[in-house]
Amino acid sequence: MQEQEKASLAQVEETGSALSPYAVEMREICKAWPGVVANDHVNLRVRRGEIHALVGENGAGKTTLMNILYGLVRPDSGEIYVNGERVHISGPRDAIRLHIGMVHQHFMLIPPLTVAENIVLGQEPGGSLAIYDRRQARELVLQLSARYGLPIDPDARIEKLSVGLQQRVEILKALYRAADILILDEPTGVLTPQETYELFDVLRTLARQGKTIIFITHKLREVLELTDRVTVLRRGRNVGELVTRETNQAEIARLMVGREVLLRVEKGPARPGPVVLRVENLHARSDRGLEALQGVSFEVRAGEILGIAGVEGNGQSELVEVLSGMRRATAGRITITHVSGEQRGKTYDITQMNAREERLVGVAHIPEDRRGSGLVLSDTIENNTILGRERWPRFARARFILRLREIAQWARRLVREFDVRTPSTRLPVRALSGGNQQKVIIAREFASDPQLLIAAQPTRGVDIGAIEFIHRRLIEQRDAGKAVLLVSAELDEIRSLSDRIAVMYEGRIVDIVTPEASEEELGLLMTGGRPAPSGPPRAEQAPAPDESMS
Amino acid sequence: MFWPIFLRVITSGDLWQASLQFAALLLLPALGGVISERSGVVNIAMEGMMLIGCYVSVAVTLASHNVLVGVLAAIMAGGLLALVHGVVSIHFKADQIISGIAINVAALGLTNYLNIVQTGGQGIPSLASSLRLPILSWGPLGQLPFIGQVLFQQNIVFYLTLIILLGMQFLLFRTNLGLRIRAVGEHPQAADTAGIPVRLLRYACVVSSGLLSGLAGAFLALGVAGTFNPNMTAGRGFIALAAVVFGKYTPLGAAGACLIFGLGLALSVRLQDTGIDSNLLATLPYILTIVALIGLVGRTVAPAADGVPYEPGSAE
Known part of the structure; x- marks a missing residue:
């Protein structure tokens, strides 16, 4: 070598x-x-x-x-x-x-194989017809790791490694070649x-x-x-x-982008109202049956954005799914209190509700998997703008027969208001760019005039121009008195939009801090570390102006 | 009436000899399934490849008066049919289940047709013993009580199957080539970026599954039945498929599964004296298959990219 x-x-x-x-x-x-x-x-x-x-x-x-x-x-x-x-x-x-070596965005590693096997794969000592020499492969990896100062356990299985370590394996793989x-x-x-x-x-x-x-x-x-x-x-x-x-x-x-871009999010101070979403001691399992949520409690008030920060895979996805009715909680309680509109003051227990029932009580959801659970890609923009609300009297006679003209008008209005770039609302959503697809979802969810807005990775895979737009709209929703729960893997996004930041680690909220917390402090919390005593400023529960409302 | 006969049956060397023979017959296509699926190509066409092997082995043996030529021809025929499956699923990226079903149905029709054309509907008569695959003689070992009959009076292909079994286990889990095959089945993009020829390996593995199924067909026709009958594989290729899953996609695991299914097949033959309806008994191995799949195995994890055609660099 x-x-x-x-x-x-x-x-x-x-x-x-x-x-x-x-x-x-x-x-x-x-x-x-x-x-x-x-x-x-x-x-x-x-x-x-x-x-x-x-x-x-x-x-x-x-x-x-x-x-x-x-x-x-x-x-x-x-x-x-x-x-x-x-x-x-x-x-x-x-x-x-x-x-030439390449570290791909989606790692090219084989989860059930070991680090050493992944690194030497294709250029194993001895060539294709030889018996796999585990000891020598191990030795080669250790040498390489020592030479470049990238410590790694050659016998660990990839699926057990953190993302950071997996990336290290990818770099070693390129260096081995x-x-x-x-x-x-x-x-x-x-x-x-x-x-x-x-x-x-x-x-x-x-x-x-x-x-x-x-x-x-x-x-x-x-x-x-x-x-x-x-x-x-x-x-x-x-x-x-x-x-x-x-x-x-x-x-x-x-x-x-081809034009001037506003890189900073401009927003005034939040004016939090009464509590809209209350989550108490929530537990849930992941698809693999593991305890993904282990007693999560927090509140989101009207007129504030609560950001959830964390390394992906620490329960954020499951939390959003449980809150939006896509996954069952195994224990705990979730309630929504209306702070405006006809049902003002009314509290609903949504713990056992499914996604459709939750929409009826004022929950809007921008899902993290835009293409998988946010849109029907092969269906038209029109139909996608009423998805989940197709039985509303406005869009269907007797909850069954679609009012096509009304839907077409509705779609045209949303496309205009939310600046979705498309020649026609009859096109399949698939034909739109990622940013415009996301705008369709955002238009649909915002237009339902919700009490609570759950936005999961709202700008993932979206252009800078569209990010600017989406951020501005989220702030608008906040200022209109909605409760906004923002989950994002982008720490910058969390910090610039949130009024309070809850950090998740291994299925728990380890702390709730203000956006003034430094990146280092947040990073430490995200990896399960405890902040120093002088640590990040704690976000005190802002005293609600009129608790009597709820 | 049932229990005395049952006891006599399960303690007889006959039953266990037959069990092992049936097991080997299932194991050959199952090994084919293991290697094909490990490389990421679903192959449900072992049944058809085996049936082609049955027909070709008999036809070529009769024509050439040479068993070895017949066996080789059967292996080639199985491999050729598998190559078709490979082209359809690797090159054209078509649905591998549909391709498999098509091959199974086509093989059934083709062998029936050729059989009728060749014999004018009379059927092929029983082959002379010189044109059959022989029992391997182990000399005095074959005379041992029970053990002798069970282990040392088996067809020559039985012993060949054992060698292939151990060879494949070693190949897949102890060699560099095996590492690459598993990589291709788990994550073809990763294998490709590591410089491994994904398609070539997949072709090789799919064709291997056909070669093994063809050999199994020759074993069934020339070693066990001594003739060709329409649809004589009778679903064995599908039981082999179940054995692949039951055995968690490893050669040794598949062998364990085939032993159980082989015992079921042998029992269904030997228990006919108990007065249980023979049609009902014939369902035993298949019921066993279903029970095994839902009950005993728990969750088996197929190779991650099993059945997924490889599209290089398509995603931005």
């Missing part, structure tokens, strides 16, 4: 470095999928030993471009040069041979702040050791913090190549 690596360096010195300062050069790359041009004459130049950011909105063609470099996608046209030499990459095997050029596709999306810092340290060290790193992201802060240069893509085209030191977030955002 080491010899292999030395040989590759020697080769670079002979052929590449003298001629070209670029480790990777992609020229005029074009790739079209049916109906979409993913890359339209894209150029990318990455210097040897630098950390290069590749940024752009969803669908800008970043991943496609990198999949082309890694051989997973064949370009329609264009040229690729590695260390100054023209290359043809027709599969990952070619890329590996050229010392003697990668000199390392591509990371949105690597921080699933990490805690601490894990992100660690990753950045690792990447800086690797760059110092001469590795070239291409870092795909849409988080501008990370670009400024980590990278040397930036290539910006928009709708499959180059729109900028910048030196990180000489630019700022606003400039990159403008290039990505």
Whole structure:
């Protein structure tokens, strides 16, 4: 392995470095999928030993471009040069041979296999026909891990590892294949702040050791913090190549979106009213039968946004499902109190209600799995705007026969109000972009005039422009006196929108803090750590102005 | 009346000899199923591949007057049919269940047709013993009481099956190639990005399942029945499928399952003297299959990408 690596360096010195300062050069790359041009004459130049950011909105063609470099996608046209030499990459095997490694957004690891098995897979000691040499594989992994300072247990099964450690395995996997050029596709999306810092340290060290790193992201802060240069893509085209030191977030955002973007969420102070949602000692099991919620209690008041922060998989998804009637609680109690409208003052126990019943008592839900449980993708925008409310007298005669004209008008109104970009409301929702699909859901849920709004990952996979819009609308709902429960894996989103932040860890709410809590403090709570005594400011239950109402 | 006969039956060497023979007959296609599903291709067509193997083995043996040629032809025929399944499900990414059903139905019709055309509807007569697969002689070992009959008076294919069983267990769980096959069945994208040729391995595994099923067909026709009858596999390929799941997708597990099903088959034959209706008895192994699947196994976890065609780099 080491010899292999030395040989590759020697080769670079002979052929590449003298001629070209670029480790990777992609020229005029074009790739079209049916109906979409993913890359339209894209150029990318990455210097040897630098950390290069590749940024752009969803669908800008970043991943496609990198999949082309890694051989997973064949370009329609264009040229690729590695260390100054023209290359043809027709599969990952070619890329590996050229010392290109990729850490994918969705990890390419096999859960039931061990760390060592995953790392050596495809290049096991002894070759394909040999008996698998567990001891040597172990040894190789330990050597590699010591050399790059990435400690790992080679015998652990992937499925037992945290996401951060799984990512470490992915990096080791690339290094085991003697990668000199390392591509990371949105690597921080699933990490805690601490894990992100660690990753950045690792990447800086690797760059110092001469590795070239291409870092795909849409988080501008990370670009400024980590990278040397930036290539910006928009709708499959180059729109900028910048030196990180000489630019700022606003400039990159403008290039990505094509217009000025408001990066900060503007909001006034919350004016919390009486309690709308009360959750007491809630317990529930996950799909695998594990205790996903172990006694969760909290309250959300009218006119406030309660954010739920946590590393994914600590019970947030189950919490949202139980609250929205998609999963049964095994113990505990959930109540909703109306603070406005005809039923003002009325309290409902919704613990055992299903999703349809909950909608009738004023719960709106933006589900985290937009495509799976938020929309019927193959159905029209019109029908999707009444989903779950199709039996309301407004939309159906005798709860049964649809009032088609009324529905069409309703859909047109929502599309206009919520700026859904579509030529027609008769199109299947599938034809819309992710951001516009999300707007359809948001329009439908907001329009039902709920008492409680549950928003789970409301901006996941959505463009910066649409994020801005969604954030503004959530604040509007708050200011209109709705109780908003926001669950998000994006800590920045939680911090900028929430009035109070509840941190979940292993099925419990470990603390409720104010948004002024620092990222470090939140990160510590998210990983089960206890804050220092001087720790984050506790969010005191704001005294409700008129408790008598409820 | 029932219990004395039952006791006599289950203590006889005949029953256990037959059980092992039936088990080996089920195990060959089951091993095929294991390797195919481990690589991520669902194969429910072992029944059809086995039936083709039955017919081809008899037809070619009669034509060539050579058992070995007949057996090889049966293996090739099974492999060829599996290749069809491979092309349909790997290359064209069609539904693997539908492809399997089509192959099963087509194999049944094709063998019936060829049988009628060849014999003019008379049926194939019983083969001379020189044209059958022989019992392997172990000399004095075969004379041991009980053990001799059960273990050392078996057909030559029985012993071959044992070798294949151990070989496959070793291949899948102790070799680099086995690691790659399991990787392909669990997460083909990951295997591909690690530089493993996903499709090639899947083809190899699917074709292997056909080769093994073809051999099983030859065993049934040339070793057990000594002739070809229409639909003579009688659902064994499907029981083998159950054995794959029951055995948690491992060769040794499938072997355990086949032993139980083999005993059921043997019992249904031997218990006919007890006066229980033979049609009812014939359902015994199948009822056992259902009971095993719902009761005894608990949850078996199929390879994560089993039945999912591989689309490289399609997702943005």
